[in-house]
Amino acid sequence: MTAHPTAPPRTLTTTLTDTLSRQLRDSIHGEVIEPGDPGYEDARKVYNAMHDKRPAAVVRAADAGDIITTVNFAREQELTLAVRGGSHAVAGYGTCDGGVVLDLGRMRGIRIDPEARTARAEGGCTWADLNHAAHAFGLATTGGVISSTGIGGLTTGGGMGYLSRRCGLACDNLIAADVVTADGSFVTCTPERESNLLWAVRGGGGNFGVLASLSYQLHPVADILGGPTFYPLDPEVMRRYRELIADSPEELGALLVVGLGPPVPFLPERWHGRPLCGVVTCWSGSEEEDDRIRARLDGLGPVLGQYLGRMPYPVVNTFFDEMLPAGLFHYWKGTFSHGLPDAAIEAYVSFGAGTPSIESATVIFPLDGAVQRVGPEDTAFAYRDADFATALSPTLSTRAGCEAAMGWVHDFAAALAPHSAEGAYVNFMDADDQHRVPANYRQNHDRLRSLKRRYDPDNLFRLNHNIKP
Template identity: 45%
Template sequence: MSITPAQAAQQELTGFKGQLIGPDDAGYDEARSVYNAMIDRRPALVARCTSAEDVSHVIGFARDHGLPLAVRGGGHHGAGLGTCDDGVVLDLSPLKDIEVDPKARTVRVGGGCVWGEVDQATNPHGLATPSGIISTTGVGGLSLGGGLGHLTRKCGLSVDNILEADLVLASGEQVHASADENADLYWAIRGGGGNFGVVTSFLFRLHEVSTVVAGPTFWPVELTAEVLTAYRDFLPHAPRELNGFFLVGSVPPAPPFPEELHLRKICGVVWCYVGDDTEAAARLMAPLLDALPEPLLHGPAPMPHPAIQSAFDGLYPRGDQWYWRADFVNEVPNEAAELHAKFAAELPTWKSTMHLYPIDGAAHDHAPTDTAWSYRDARWASVYAGVDADPANADLIKRWTVDYFDALHPFSAGGAYVNMMMDEGQERVRASYRDNYARLARIKADRDPGNLFRLNQNIEPASGS
């Protein structure tokens, strides 16, 4: 009788210090679950790694047994790329070390950390590094794919602030990547995702960010086209200190929102002004507010940076059904704004949403070939997200998301932010890296010629390299 991969791992991984969990073990269902409850996969083994040595052992086991290998940090990816059926999930969650150096303005972060943990470590020093908008997101997944969020216009993308990284390659070798060491890997991981190895540790640059003036401004959903066109014309010319992403959605049925607004469909802007000067923030927001009807709610207020970073955590907890699509956007013509208004009015569930994240300011300080993240000339990244807690609505939210995407895609720049794509095939991956894809494929052929790290937005090894 053949033994299972979990049994084989127990026998073979004698130097492994972490936890090996198979289908017959207690805690398996919890260990295999990911953020998006629409993803329900059954790996043969979940290996929770406590060190780079553990990671190397697990990589070797999956490689030698010919098993699919998924790498999971926070497990937030919409397509469920941090898990697999009948393969090995390399779970980095025990790698939680965080070391802040206030003098050097750096933070060293273990590959299993989530952003809320980093924010809580850096904020007491009045420092932060760019991350996303939900603090339970994994550091590794978000950073390696780009890293858009509240600090993009002021401080750049997450990839722009990676100074060093420690990786374990498909061969099991442990390497260090920086501008001076393994520079090819350093270039590739800044936007190329998990294609090149498992990052066990990052070193990020920190910025002076402590208190911010942040919060939403909401208008009735019927004003979506008007608000979006005004926002489109306003934000790219605002100072870098002011970030604001556009959204359509519904007012959450909970404090601090007034009861009379609960579940009302809205459009709006979620602001983040980097600084504690409320009067300066108000002056910078004023041109947009003055150009539009009075909002239903205008809520920006001073708060610690971690507060805005975690503001969406309660709205979007682990266990909801999610279906995503995404695009990069250069322009938002009036025709596109009207289509956004149409789909905003048809929101299928109260948690479903569309976000339009700005990509300018500090993000435009880098050329398209400076990092693997190619779309430096884009103005926005759009994401269409059908979300609901009820599995019975899975088809409903998927249909709305796909229809929304299909209607707006003709106005896109061609590719998409890989962190917000589903499993959409090689053509979409190539479009998202444009001219950088060929270089990435050569590095892939050198560092992972067998494409062991393929359960991702996959960059295929160049042939003949």
């Protein structure tokens, strides 16, 4: 079993001098929260409770001007800068000890252009915000699978979701962005203007600046056939899932989940807490094909429980919300794979049987279809030849429980390694995966480093899966 160090010793909070505190507060239209202020304890928290940091200040930005001011302040005072959107970064990059947290959570304005089928959303929006706004016009774009995830972090990492096979990744649908760079410049990047910066933020993580707004291409997706179907944890079910993805239309989004049976009413109680697998479906094709999709799902194996029906597309992105609220303890690893070979399936079944909690899950995302029609150098997301991406995510209610599960996930990842690519999806990487950054970006890493030197030569934006200038 691979050993893993426990959390580093706590460090004392650095506080701003009275002069610097006044300077920052007087120049911010939003809110500045410092140690000792009411609300500081809530303001410093992030989604993953493994990261218990104490910043010197949390700036809740009200507008792009606040972003520029905060970036300039952190750079000039040589303070660590953490940028927070939805705060879901499993590696805890939305907070820091002794530095400044730039919290975009109040910047959540959205404008939909139904004729052009585009959305312009401020950088603090979550996928719940964007899905809701777009759905009013019968439109959607690829987003995350937990509705409280921030659009910025998911998109700049690549952005996989239920619509990936049909619409591509979230970064493939990013058509423009307003970016505040390390020198405080406000840069609007489009395919015609500052196209290199747009290329970099389409999969290059938070390395290049703060996204004040993101503009997306939308697609006609309104109601879908969606929901989970549970089966025994059996290699044959996974092999049939592999066949389902290979010969199904791209309108079928279907995530394979391996874990323990959740306490939901449509799953018999005897299966609660027992190892099983499930397929979470999002069929965005014709309603006339619903029965055929149901039959294909029923044919994967003995159905233990099922909740499958017509629903608004935004609903499918909420299925994991209740089980995975903020404040749990997470540690993640990820893989890319070419195909889903039998030997890998055996590892999924073997380690899936030892899943440490109901909240923990192994989730397999298909990456064929529209994802693979984008060239490997067309965006910073490099693994266009991967067929699947897997998230290995032990999630526990205590820090001790999560640390105890780290050996399980390291051994699981090692068992999958012979069947996996060298790199993996950056949004599935934890803080101890920095050494994997060149492999994650593959043939695009050198170009990303060159652009990092141009836009952030002093590495102000380093709390991320860092591309060192």
